[in-house]
Structures are given as structure tokens and as C-alpha cells.
Amino acid sequence: MAKDKSTKIWIKHHIEDPYVKLAHQKGYRARAAFKLIELLDSEKINFKNKKIVIDLGSSPGSWSQVMRERMILPDGSMNGKIIALDMLPMEPISGVDFIQGDFRDYDTIEKLKKYISNQSVDIVISDMAPNLTGIASADSARVQHVCELAMEFSVSHLKNNGVMIVKAFHGAGFSQIVFLYKKFFKSVVEIKPRASRANSSETFLIARELKQRLLDF
Template sequence: MNRSRSSNAWLREHVNDAYVQRARAEGFRSRAAYKLVEIDDKDHLIHPGDVIVDLGATPGGWSQVAAKRIQGQGRVIAVDLLEMVPLRGVTFVRGDFREQEVLDILGNLLGTEKVGLVLSDMSPNISGVSACDQARGMYLAELALEFARNWLKPDGAFLVKFFQGHHFADFLSEMRKNFKLVSARKPDASRDRSPEVYLLGRILKA
């Protein structure tokens, strides 16, 4: 079957993308790695010795960055519905984060440890129906926020992808209810046309 014009255009853009080429040259699994690199360079979220949980991790770009930057001190736990090729220094949990079974596995892995950083780059399967995609994205972000509330250290941080649109103000309000410091980040590696933005919450409110 022949590719559609839009598919061919996307493929050409992807192949020629500077961040795609850079990721290949530097050994990162995805161009998304540079989103976390830029945010962490600015906000200093990753600290050696911390436990880091990466939700929606596959193919592993963010987990690679986190594992490299904790320098063998601490743990990175990655979660995704899709399989991920193993990474040194990363414990992978395959499963649906919406299911209690996966939350129980995470709870067993963490034990009594609190998490220094929760990362969520989760995204729903895009249907092309804006209202539907927004609602699904909102649900995933809310689940990630709930996990962060339950497991973060008091001075920990939560970085979550959110798609700007109808529910953005509501979710931003929820973030501000739970964190003393809330800011938005749009890294250079995030394509201009994408409505994604990363919300960063720091220091849990009591």
C-alpha cells in the first residue's frame, strides 16, 4: 500500500529533523530526550541518589537521560504499555498505568522509599477528534498527578506533558492546589505546531 501524502511529508520531516539526527549521533533512543535535557539543565530536577519514575517511557529517551544523570546513584523505574528494550540502570515495568495491577507493582518496587522526581510523557492514542483526545490526555495527566501526590518526597518534583486546549486551565488549577511552585515549559525540541506543554510542579503542599 502506498503511503499517503501526509505520511510521506511526516517521514521526510522526521528524517531531516535536527533533533532526530542528533539523537542518532549521540545514542539517544528518541528526539524527546532533548526535551528533558533542556528542562533539567534549566530546572535541575535530576539528582544523584533519587528514585525517579518515568511514566510513558518507551522507547526510553527520558529514562536514558535520567539514568545518565543520577550517575549510578539512585534508581530509575520506567513504565509503559509497550515493550522497551532494556536500559542499564533502569527497571522497566510493562503494563497499563491506568490499571491497579501496575500501581501495585510500582508500590512493591518502591516499598517505603519516596520518589524525588515523577516524569510523565504519557500520551493517548491520537484519534484526530480534538475533544476526545483532550479528555484522554487529561485523564492520563490526572492519574500521573495522583501518583505524584502519593509518592513524591515533600521537596520532590513532577513534570507532566499536557496538551493545551479546553482542559488546560482546569489541570493547571489542580497543579497549583498541590504544589507550591508551578511553571510551564516548552522546550526547543517540542515542535512549534504541537499543542504540548510541560507543566512542572515543585514542593508538595501539606
């Protein structure tokens, strides 16, 4: 009964959430779109030149929708490429290429290389989060592992002046994640967007300009 009550409370808060309502109005698939919008604006990430963007853990697709808005030209063509990857299916988005698969797998990476013609990437975005258990030590280890996987992918595929945006969570292990990112990137900024729920420990790291590759570490 207690679980049913808490579920009903969550649903009520979700329905009444202003960002949920705004997402419906603007056609975004999730309220998370507004987190990325604030991150891009606050860090003044520009899209003047053609960009190659990778969206890790993209489903349901709201972050890819935002990137498409930033990259679409008046004639309807794209100022670059957006490749979304997820193990879950994702409804198509015009101008976004989708690969269903695990980005750690060889076959998925080979498909990605074909999409980008073996070029380096300008921006990697990741709103991925692990399934949490409620056990603090286990959850912090899972969060750290996801952040490390995203970083390893980015360090392998980004241009030297590339940008990475990744979701993390404050708590045990967070300082170690930041420390690790700072080993590989010249700039690492922490931001909690206004669209992030007040009771959530999530925060986002914006990492810029590679200092070294994994092979150099």
C-alpha cells in the same frame, strides 16, 4: 492518496529533523530526550543526593536514558534508582528497572513498591500522551485524563519536596489542568522546550513541593 502524501511529508520532515539526527548521533531512542534535558537544566533539577525516579509511560526509553546519564557515578553505579513503567515493552537500559504494566493496576503498584522498598519518590516524569482522534472536545478530555492520572500517581508517591514533570497540550482543558496541579503543588511552571516542534501544541508542566495529598483534598 491524500493520506499517503501527508505520511510521506511527515516522514521527510522527521528524517530531516535536526533533533532526530542528533538523537541518532548520541544514541538516544527518541528526539524527546532533548526536551527532558532542557527541562531539567532550565529548572536546575539536581541529582546530588540519591534519587528515586519513576518514568511513567517510558517506552521507548529516551527519558530513562537521560535520567540514567544524570544519575550514573564515575564507577558505573547509580546514584539512586530509576524505575520505568509502561504497558508496552521496552528494550533494557543498564541501571534502569522496567515494569511492564498499567500503573493504575494493583499488581503493578505492588511490584513498584518492592523495587523502591515502599520509599517515597523524588521525581516523577511522564511523557505520556493519549491516542488523539482529531475531534477537539474528545482529545482535550483524553489529554486532561492522562494528566490527572499522572498527577494522582505523583501525589500518592512523591516526597513532600518532590518534583513532577508531565506533558500536556495547550487547548481546551489546559487551564483546568494547570489549576488542578496548583491545588496540589506549591510551584507549577509551564515550559515549551526548543526541541518541541513548532507546530505542536505540547507543553510541559514542572510541579514542585506538595501542598496536600489526595486524602486531604
